[in-house]
Amino acid sequence: MAFTLTQLAAMEAAIASGEASVAYDGKRVEYRSIDELMKAMQVVRSGLIASGQLAAPPLSNRGPATLIAFSRD
Numbered sequence: 694m695a696f697t698l699t700q701l702a703a704m705e706a707a708i709a710s711g712e713a714s715v716a717y718d719g720k721r722v723e724y725r726s727i728d729e730l731m732k733a734m735q736v737v738r739s740g741l742i743a744s745g746q747l748a749a750p751p752l753s754n755r756g757p758a759t760l761i762a763f764s765r766d
Contacts, residue, residue: 695740695744696737696740696741696744696746697717697718697741697746698741698746698747699717699718700715700717700737701734701737701738701741701747702717703715703716703717704730704733704734704737705734707730708727708730708731708734711727713725713726713727713729713730715730
């Protein structure tokens with residue numbers, strides 16, 4: 694199934710508001726729980742990343758690493 698960015702945005706908005714129902718493009722989906730909605734959102738996000746519509750998240754949120762060495766010569 695092809696997912697859309699609209700679906701992902703609707704899921705994120707529903708989670709942020711604490712609702713377990715999502716409405717997009719004239720459709721409405723009712724999930725049993727927020728946990729189930731979050732799992733479905735991960736499936737949609739993975740599908741969008743696989744199709745190239747969404748950039749993959751970085752592997753680390755620490756940023757670039759720097760090594761500093763000191764010497765007492």
